[in-house]
Amino acid sequence: MKDKLNELREQEKNIYSFSKLGTFNNCEYEYYNTYVLKKKGIDNIYTLMGSELHNGIEKIYKNELDIKKFKKDFENRLIELEMNGVSFPSESIGDSWKADVGHFMNNFNKIDSKMILEKLMVFEIAKGIYLQGYVDAILPSEKGKPYVSIYDWKTSSKFTGKKLNEAGRQLLMYKLALEQTTNLKVDKILWFMVKYVYVCTHGKTKIIKKMCNRGKWVKEMRKQLEKQMKNLRYDDFEIELMLDNAVKENNLNSLPEEVKNKFWLEDCTVEYEVTDEKVNELKNYITETVERIENKDREDEKQWQPVKINKFNSFYCSVLCGHRKTCKFYKEFLESNKFKKKNNTDMFDNLFS
Secondary structure, three states: OHHHHHHHHHOOOOEEEHHHHHHHHHOHHHHHHHHHOOOOOOOOHHHHHHHHHHHHHHHHHOOOOOHHHHHHHHHHHHHHHHHOOOOOOOHHHHHHHHHHHHHHHHOOOOOOOOOEEEEEEEEEEEOOEEEEEEEEEEEEOOOOOOEEEEEEEEOOOOOOHHHHHHHHHHHHHHHHHHHHHOOOEEEEEEEEEEEEEEEEEEOOOOEEEEEEEHHHHHHHOHHHHHHHHHHOOOOHHHHHHHHHHHHHHOOOOOOOHHHHOOOEEEEEEEEOOOOHHHHHHHHHHHHHHHHHHHOOOOOOHHHOOOOOOOOOOHHHHHHHOOOOOOOHHHHHHHHHHHHHHHHHHHHHHHHOO
16 A cells, blocks of 8 residues: 555645545645645644554554553653643543543453554545545454454544534545455444443343443443432432442442442444445545645635634634644634633623722
């Protein structure tokens, strides 16, 4: 695949990636700065620690790193970044993220299967449109040869609504690439949701699974646990005392055996359903985005429009954008809102002066 990539570059073909297309659709001006002007920009805590996690998982499965060393290196890298000013948007957000990922590391379950890791894919999705990307993991399917499943490690929050289909495009792209460039057939495409865990229990006819944040799964299961303990005739005071401790420790060690034995944890994988409609939507998304990019005048900055910034999407500009420190549009937004905030503060202070 690297030979194919070099060949296309020698032919001066435009080669796109899912993240490159996503950047353009998020903010044309960020795309312009990154891919036209070739400005390096700055990383964010989520991208850097996500890469750290991916690299660590890859090394564990290649038997190049043990889990204890992985955990220590990860924690040290996080401390290093925060000391250098690369931090989470707030302390509470950071604490929540660390608790979720920390639980994943402390309860790391190595998948017992052969797999292909970080496979580079280069393929032509439409005439003259080339894509590249790395598939996190390719595992044999239960169907047997030539079927496989694709796994993508995710440290982000779970996907819902519109975000689900937007994120699903990347998995679909991997499926199309793998089937076009190999003799393999893709059975399932799945996200491995690092921050989440399935809390499992036996229902009347089937196993019931609830998706919970790893760092506070006991808290999110408190009502179900309380119901179990009431069924066992514990009094309210005992229940509150034991559950408070369980929530604090984020485990069931302090609960009665009859309750502990009813629940178990499983790693959280979420399958994305493949349909012809979704595949066609992906192809349209890629071809239309590429057409819009290539119709822009690379010499005219005014053609590359910034995202319309407001209080609902400013998180992207303040945390995720690689040019957040230099973007003139974001600076204007901050100045404008600084003025409004100052006026509101003055009005509030005047009431008590």
